[in-house]
Amino acid sequence: MSLVVYLAAVVFGMTSVLLFRRPRTAVRDPLALSTCVAIVLGALVFVCAAPATLRTVNELTGVTNFGAPLTYGMLSAYSCAVLVLLINWRGGPRPVVRRAVLRSMAAYGVLVTAIVVLFLLADADTERLTDLDTYYAGTPFMREMILLYLLGHSAAMLVMCAVCVKWSREVGGLLRVGLRLILLGALLDLVGFQVTKYTAVVARWTGHDLDFLSTSVAPPMASLAALVCSVGFALPRLLPSVLAHWRGLDDYRRLGPLWSLVKSVSTAPRQPSVRWRLPRARLQWREVSIHDALLTLAPYFDHRVREGAREAALRAGRSPHEARLAAEAAMLTDAARRATAHEEPPDATGSYRLHATEVPGASGLVELSQALHRLPGRAGAPGGPDPSALTEPEEPHVA
Incomplete structure (x- = not known):
């Protein structure tokens, strides 16, 4: 399982590198910066959620299950980053955009703080690397922590679905394709990850065992959903550049006969490499x-x-x-x-x-x-x- 999760993180990282290929320009562009931050945080969520990482974090900190609030906090930060990305992508007057970004960051900052506080108050002495959500579903404070991170992530995905549906009616071309991919990824996350998590947790409350939904179904669905969303975010920004380079390569080759004819008389300096x-x-x-x-x-x-x-x-x-x-x-x-x-x-x-x-x-x-x-x-x-x-x-x- 760790290998699959790490592979998803690597794909996320590669997408971020492609989008951040011009660091100086990207830092000054809120849309490029927020896109890269969202994708990097998504990659970090996968890294933190891998059982091998959880075990290592627990050993290094000496705190049993310390990887849980770390992963949930990272997931909440990713949810916030997705909202910030949508806000910057939608655009508008800078003061309005800035206020919306600050409100989102403040709300999820409170959520991350609450997750950490609840973990500190809880009694979670048994290390659980794959089934922590269901194992501690009825434990005081851990129960609330689990619900909080799920609700925070659900809120972000629902807002993203609403924005994508509304905005896709107003735009066309690659932007519409990207929005539909993001919507598909959000729906996969809602149904494949969150509904299965909620179902497994509620089943524990009622005395039933549906842990396989949380341990076997939710993680791969979350990976698939996140990858689809990342493609949706990256496609409108990367594809035009890729197509332009492809057309440039085609024109470069088609200029071959003309260049063969005149290159002996050209006085332009040679281009190295x-x-x-x-x-x-x-x-x-x-x-x-x-x-x-x-x-x-x-x-x-x-x-x-x-x-x-x-x-x-x-x-x-x-x-x-x-x-x-x-x-x-x-x-x-x-x-x-x-x-x-x-x-x-x-x-x-x-x-x-x-x-x-x-x-x-x-x-x-x-x-x-x-x-x-x-x-x-x-x-x-x-x-x-x-x-x-x-x-x-x-x-x-x-x-």
Whole structure:
């Protein structure tokens, strides 16, 4: 059982590390900070609840069952952190948000204090690592302590359910998906963990033995519920960044033909250890280097090559935009060949702005790169086929 609980704690910790990947920025962002605090406290709850941890804590402190108030206090702090996270996520005027956060912290601070005081007043000399809730269900002060931590956690989950249901009607997209996952996790916690705990405790009061609900059913359901909630909290914050990096990696690869053509003339400084950088950083470096190379090649642009290739593309049935891209690809290939061979710039030069430089981002460069990829003979590198062959086909000789 301890291994499963520790595994859940590790998953929580990894999620927190991903969300807290920029510590300086996250500390100044109440939403990021409260998200990380809630997930870290959830991980600590699992660590504290593991039988191996409970035994170690009891031995180190010399107090029998000292792990119980520690775990229950940590669970109450996690419940408070979840409420604070929802408050920050919902947003609003800062004074209103601050007052709501302080009230939640004050209420659960009183609850944690009450849990500790009740434990000190109780007679709990028999160490119980897995069934403390049911074993001491009828013991004075321990009974109240158990009910208090369960009620405090139930209140937080009920509030979370109400907020998620109400808010999910007002938002869409990933935020709605995240809210529904949080709602699912809260319902799993309410039904799978809390109802089973309440049932097992009440059964003890009435002289029945349903301890398996508390010892065998509740812990895995609590782990599943907490993991689902953590995914719901993290998904709206992490997925957009993951998708952006995925698109950046795709664009980086699709710029390959263009980069292969112009990299020999780029004067941009090399980026160290590019393989270990995030895809968006790699894409940005490649964009800058390509733009630098295009400026270097601009004097070698031969507009006769471009116009000939454009006319040929139009006659082949391409759209004006596709014809322009094909013509610019042919002209760029010719310019790269001339620059690599150290030839003189052509006479037919003049100011011309490539489509790739007219649109923001990498989309224009990607289109140009793919146009290069589609050129007959794969004219994607200096020394490829002569771009002039892409202009006007020769008339067949008639004898």
